[in-house]
Amino acid sequence: MAAATGQIMGAREAVRWMLGLLKAERSFIWLALVYGVAVSVLSLATPISVQMLINSVANTALVTPLVTLAGTLLGLLLIAVLLSALRIYAMELFTRRFYARQVAEITLRSIHARNPFFEDTKRQDLFNRYFDVVTVQKAVPSLLIGGFTIILQSAVGFTVTAFYHPFFLAFNLIVIALAFFILLVWTRGAIRSGIALSHAKYAAASWLENVGASNGFYKSGRHVDYALDRSEGVTADYIAAKAKHFRYTISQTVAFLLLYAFASAGLLALGGWLVIEGELSIGQLVAAELILSAAFFGLGQMGAYLDITYDLIAAAEEIGLLYNIEQEVEAREGEDAIGGGDLVLRRVTHSATVKDVTFNLSIPAGSQLIAQSRNHDVQRLFTHSMKRYITPDTGVVTLGGQDIAMVDMFRLRSEIIVLDRPTIVQASIRDYLRLAGPDITSSDALQALALVRLEERVMALPDGLDTQLSTSGWPLSYAESLRLKLAGAMLKCPRILILTGLFDMIDPAILADVRVVMREAGSTVIQFTQRAEHQPDCQYLWLGDDGQRIIDDPDGFSRIVEAHATEARNGNA
Numbered sequence: 001m002a003a004a005t006g007q008i009m010g011a012r013e014a015v016r017w018m019l020g021l022l023k024a025e026r027s028f029i030w031l032a033l034v035y036g037v038a039v040s041v042l043s044l045a046t047p048i049s050v051q052m053l054i055n056s057v058a059n060t061a062l063v064t065p066l067v068t069l070a071g072t073l074l075g076l077l078l079i080a081v082l083l084s085a086l087r088i089y090a091m092e093l094f095t096r097r098f099y100a101r102q103v104a105e106i107t108l109r110s111i112h113a114r115n116p117f118f119e120d121t122k123r124q125d126l127f128n129r130y131f132d133v134v135t136v137q138k139a140v141p142s143l144l145i146g147g148f149t150i151i152l153q154s155a156v157g158f159t160v161t162a163f164y165h166p167f168f169l170a171f172n173l174i175v176i177a178l179a180f181f182i183l184l185v186w187t188r189g190a191i192r193s194g195i196a197l198s199h200a201k202y203a204a205a206s207w208l209e210n211v212g213a214s215n216g217f218y219k220s221g222r223h224v225d226y227a228l229d230r231s232e233g234v235t236a237d238y239i240a241a242k243a244k245h246f247r248y249t250i251s252q253t254v255a256f257l258l259l260y261a262f263a264s265a266g267l268l269a270l271g272g273w274l275v276i277e278g279e280l281s282i283g284q285l286v287a288a289e290l291i292l293s294a295a296f297f298g299l300g301q302m303g304a305y306l307d308i309t310y311d312l313i314a315a316a317e318e319i320g321l322l323y324n325i326e327q328e329v330e331a332r333e334g335e336d337a338i339g340g341g342d343l344v345l346r347r348v349t350h351s352a353t354v355k356d357v358t359f360n361l362s363i364p365a366g367s368q369l370i371a372q373s374r375n376h377d378v379q380r381l382f383t384h385s386m387k388r389y390i391t392p393d394t395g396v397v398t399l400g401g402q403d404i405a406m407v408d409m410f411r412l413r414s415e416i417i418v419l420d421r422p423t424i425v426q427a428s429i430r431d432y433l434r435l436a437g438p439d440i441t442s443s444d445a446l447q448a449l450a451l452v453r454l455e456e457r458v459m460a461l462p463d464g465l466d467t468q469l470s471t472s473g474w475p476l477s478y479a480e481s482l483r484l485k486l487a488g489a490m491l492k493c494p495r496i497l498i499l500t501g502l503f504d505m506i507d508p509a510i511l512a513d514v515r516v517v518m519r520e521a522g523s524t525v526i527q528f529t530q531r532a533e534h535q536p537d538c539q540y541l542w543l544g545d546d547g548q549r550i551i552d553d554p555d556g557f558s559r560i561v562e563a564h565a566t567e568a569r570n571g572n573a
Helices: 011-042 045-060 063-111 123-162 166-213 221-276 282-300 302-323 376-387 409-415 429-434 442-451 455-460 478-492 501-505 508-520 554-570
Strands: 343-350 354-363 368-373 394-399 416-419 496-499 524-528 539-544 547-551
Touching (some): 011 063, 011 302, 063 123, 063 302, 123 166, 123 282, 123 302, 166 221, 166 282, 221 282, 282 302, 354 376, 354 394, 354 539, 368 508, 368 554, 376 496, 376 539, 416 478, 429 442, 442 455, 442 478, 442 508, 478 508, 539 554, 547 554
Parallel strands (some): 368 524, 416 496, 496 524
Antiparallel strands (some): 343 354, 343 394, 539 547
8 A cells, every 4th residue: 555645655565566566557657668568579670671782782883672672661560550559548548447446445434434534624625646557557658668668678679689699798788777876876766756746746735635625714914924924934844845856857868868868989999999890890880789779779869758757657656545545444245234223322432532421322213302411522422323424332223123233324324314513515505405316396395495585595606506516615604504404314314313513503493494394204303513502303312421311301401411510611521
């Protein structure tokens, strides 16, 4: 797996992760490599033809051998062209498949992420790593078409010319050894600095997103100074990381260019001397120059392809952060059968959420409960247990007699809905309400909106039901967004609906109407609230560290709440 955010992965680990990321598309990569081998071998047709022309055809002065040689060369080059085109097509298929697989993988991992992974931790900037999918799409074809061709042609060229003379073999081995030395000296540091540069880039992007999302906050003098100082800080970090990475890459690039220069001059000197000594023919010298000049020129271009390689490794490491998203544990049996709506919590504890609290509670189906808890942690233990965001240390939660740990997760969250956040998904109002079920019609949506007193407001919008909502609910207010969420929950008609204190900003009369509809459907409604008003159609639920109970008497419930509030004020809670 990729390193966690903020950590710099080692070079060897980063390369292994990159190869693992590309493993699913290895068939396309192997196909491109096979085509590359064939193209590289066929690329020898030109220098070998020139050698034959000089050694044979020129001496005979006949047209027929010349035409035959030219025709053969054309045929071989046309085959090379065809294979090159097929290689490009294979890489196009690779980019499509890799993109589709990564988008699907990111989507699934986001959907199945454990809620605490994203809950109030501002990890949404992880999804900027999506753009590194495009980096991989561009880098892999470039390396397989350009970089691999240079390496393979050089290898084939070194092998062929080594048979010309033992001195050529020794010369080629020296050049190869120097190339490996250059890689050994700078590659490891360049990989690590490339990853650090990528992290600095995304840190700056995350900060700029924060500025854009909180634009109204940075309007006072002190806030502007803070924003500018922070921008200078992330800019300085990026520039420092960029400079460090450049030191590695420029040193490596210059070293390869120097190797190209000295190797080219050395080849000319060595070949010329062997011709003078009569140990090499003119045709062999020309062929060696054509073959090795291309190989040496390719070495001179290695710096650019290594830069692409470092970008690819860094991009793979960044994508790997999305693979590190902690996933929810699937139900062991994935059963769907839920016998009824009775909710039972038996000896449920979770010390990481709140210590010294054990839930022992039974709530009959169809109950309408006004709830309060000792503190927010106790309430969170209750709501997160319902959504199965946590796995209790001890105990069991059952719905209709079925252990919810055994129920399919998506089915469970259709049966138990907890509305505890003001945000909403980006969608049109119509689409949002249709998420309640495939059979929801516009008439159903309008009836639900009317019940929460939102129909006139929606109809007054220019696009009506087709109005697009932002995650904050705009153009609706926060209170109107909560009423829209209530309408969606009613359309789903879950077995249990849990409302948090956010809904205290909603008119009590609207909540009362919602309870009536839910009661008629046989659904349980649990509303956490700080309001002290008596609700004649409800019972009362107290969640405390000393026990949990359902109370019919509103005055008795008020006394319990006040007693615990007094203890909290006195510091004894």
